[in-house]
Amino acid sequence: MTRAAPRPILVAVLLTSTFALGCSDRGTLELAIEGSEQVVGGLTTADEWAVSFDQLVVVIHHPGLIERTDNEPTWVRQFGVTVWDVAQELKEGEALSDVIRATRYDGADFRIAPASESDYEAVEGNVEGAVLDAAVEDGWSIHVVGSATNAMTMQTIGFDWTFDTNTFYRCKFEGDEAVVIGADGEETTVIEILGEALFGDGFDAIEAADTNDDGMVTQGELESAGVWDAIEDASASIGGVRGVGACPVVEE
Numbered sequence: 001m002t003r004a005a006p007r008p009i010l011v012a013v014l015l016t017s018t019f020a021l022g023c024s025d026r027g028t029l030e031l032a033i034e035g036s037e038q039v040v041g042g043l044t045t046a047d048e049w050a051v052s053f054d055q056l057v058v059v060i061h062h063p064g065l066i067e068r069t070d071n072e073p074t075w076v077r078q079f080g081v082t083v084w085d086v087a088q089e090l091k092e093g094e095a096l097s098d099v100i101r102a103t104r105y106d107g108a109d110f111r112i113a114p115a116s117e118s119d120y121e122a123v124e125g126n127v128e129g130a131v132l133d134a135a136v137e138d139g140w141s142i143h144v145v146g147s148a149t150n151a152m153t154m155q156t157i158g159f160d161w162t163f164d165t166n167t168f169y170r171c172k173f174e175g176d177e178a179v180v181i182g183a184d185g186e187e188t189t190v191i192e193i194l195g196e197a198l199f200g201d202g203f204d205a206i207e208a209a210d211t212n213d214d215g216m217v218t219q220g221e222l223e224s225a226g227v228w229d230a231i232e233d234a235s236a237s238i239g240g241v242r243g244v245g246a247c248p249v250v251e252e
Helices: 007-012 037-041 129-138 195-199 204-208 219-224 228-235
Strands: 026-035 049-069 072-078 081-085 096-101 107-112 142-150 156-163 167-172 186-193 239-241 249-251
Touching (some): 026 037, 037 049, 049 129, 049 186, 081 129, 107 186, 107 239, 129 142, 142 204, 156 204, 156 228, 195 228, 219 228
Parallel strands (some): 026 186
Antiparallel strands (some): 026 096, 049 072, 049 107, 142 156
């Protein structure tokens, strides 16, 4: 397949309203797509399973900030579709970045959905081309790979799941949560992927679904055990903004 080069979308596609473009005061916004502390460093579930993520890949559509004047919103949005592995820490220069209107922004929104839901061609955020190709060709929005180890028995169960969910998130910033960009200033907003939401009900039921005892629990096994629907529902709760928490789901 032929892909557009990824770098231009990272530096040149952030669009503003006509009013914003007419303003002389500008500042720099970095919009980073990162995993939560539990995604990067691991987590322990309520039933004492230590979960670690090898990959947590998400397909992000059109992330942006919201400026509200007289309760009328104006969006500053990064139009495009990018693919990120948030189990890996971002390297310098991998965040989305551009110069935008210097003002106060009191919200953010974005979508996690299959690449096919947009007319834009998906490009790499911080993933290799093979991961991008898999996301596009297989039609998923989230791909999570990892393992969980029971603290008592030291049993380890692996997982490798994909989701084709289509979820739009919008966060409102209150008080000090607001992003204030000064003239010639620089600010960073982090869209935070909360992979721990997948395991809010613990891991015991997931482990029990491994009926062939091969140490890898599949979507088919979870469906047979009646567990998959709950995990899929939980996958809609992984979108957030650092310092604000999980973003409400506007639509699915």
